[in-house]
Amino acid sequence: MPHGRGWRRRRRGRGHGIRRFVEPCLLLLLHRGDTHGYDLLERLPDLGFAEETVDSSVVYRYLRDMEDRGFVASTWDTEGAGPPRRVYRLSPEGDRYLAWWIEGLRQTRVTLDRFLQAYDEHMELEGHTIQIERTADVDNQRSS
Amino acid sequence: MPHGRGWRRRRRGRGHGIRRFVEPCLLLLLHRGDTHGYDLLERLPDLGFAEETVDSSVVYRYLRDMEDRGFVASTWDTEGAGPPRRVYRLSPEGDRYLAWWIEGLRQTRVTLDRFLQAYDEHMELEGHTIQIERTADVDNQRSS
DNA sequence: TACTATATCTGCATATTGCAGATAGCTGTA
């Protein structure tokens, strides 16, 4: 539960949004080709994180975690300028993991659409009711 | 991060899915009319939780929390059979909170669609590449 | 040297959520 008492007050966590969404994003980016964490971090905004920024710690933690689970493999790249980079490559398991994610996200979209449609339908009915009430009021005013 | 090492192993949390999604569901249900927690719990499956079940503790906690934040108000109903029920009513604040949720969920849908489209486009390109590679192979076989 | 950009990683606090179980009233039945 949000601790904040006020409106929308939520210092940590983004409140709504899809859980663990960075994970499929990283998987897709890695499916396009091998890279290191910092590069992935910079590419994330193109992939859904237009408004919201992802913290670098989250990206690095997911990468390490996915390596532990065998979805990616890393090697050190000491070529070029700057500090060494840990370059990640998607494994066949990671490929299947991405497919599993996509399946889940498609289901999430169905759920989301169904909910938003339920909302719209309810509000439209509500609108009609208000319309009828207003008409009734007008009639009352006329008849009085 | 998921602690489980195996595939899809995730005993708690549903992994993907929309965070706090029960909250807007409860708000919409309450917008349709006042009711108590148990009734809301039973109505939730109609509203997006077709597959997954929501634990009763989650529902009751969100209701109490939203009451603390002024989005709903409760009264005890001791009429009728069974134990007393705490009946919730949406407040004007709760009404605006629902509207805020809807706004966020529409944004989430945009993000989700954009990601899934990026995936589909990438996979289609991938498919084309494979097609070209295969054609090249066939050509090689022919020329050899 | 000091500052900046690149790059990775850790610790902490908070938030989210499933699971287990406590408590209690009412209903039907052996």
Add this chain to the structure above:
DNA sequence: TACAGCTATCTGCAATATGCAGATATAGTA
């Protein structure tokens, strides 16, 4: 009466998710 089962609400706990702050290190530039 006893007890099983349904209704109804609530608490504690553990696992997970995630933002924030900051540590560490390399290399280029003023």
